[in-house]
Amino acid sequence: xxxxxxxxxxxxxxxxxxxxxxxxxxxxxxxxxxxxxxxxxxxxxxxxxxxxxxxxxxxxxxxxxxxxxxxxxxxxxxxxxxxxxxxxxxxxxxxxxxxxxxxxxx
Numbered sequence: 001x002x003x004x005x006x007x008x009x010x011x012x013x014x015x016x017x018x019x020x021x022x023x024x025x026x027x028x029x030x031x032x033x034x035x036x037x038x039x040x041x042x043x044x045x046x047x048x049x050x051x052x053x054x055x056x057x058x059x060x061x062x063x064x065x066x067x068x069x070x071x072x073x074x075x076x077x078x079x080x081x082x083x084x085x086x087x088x089x090x091x092x093x094x095x096x097x098x099x100x101x102x103x104x105x106x
Contacts, residue, residue, distance in 0.1 A: 036066045051077060051087065063089065065098055073098065 039047070054061050055077040063073040075091035087098045 034070045036070075051080065055080065061089070063087075063098060 050061075053059070058076055060074060060076055065071050065073055073089055073091065073096065075089040075096070077087055078090040078095065079088040080086075081088070089096050089098055
């Protein structure tokens with residue numbers, strides 16, 4: 001005689017509180033969020049050379065910026081501010097300021 005098992009059904013709860021669902025959603029978003037990479041000095045030097053090259057020849061760049069989470073910014077570098085460590089990116093007629101410490105360049 002074969003045992004008739006309900007499988008996962010017997011372990012699933014019939015009711016989940018809204019707070020529990022919200023916590024599960026937050027956990028999933030935090031778990032799959034991309035972590036900011038730690039760069040060594042050689043990678044920083046390579047990034048600086050890419051910045052100067054892209055600015056000199058007015059190439060479009062794709063920046064990955066970490067604020068609350070990773071965001072992509074696409075545009076042209078119009079100005080560098082070495083004192084305040086900022087890059088000014090021209091995005092469709094508007095300029096956005098990006099701090100060096102938040103960037104990863106592609």
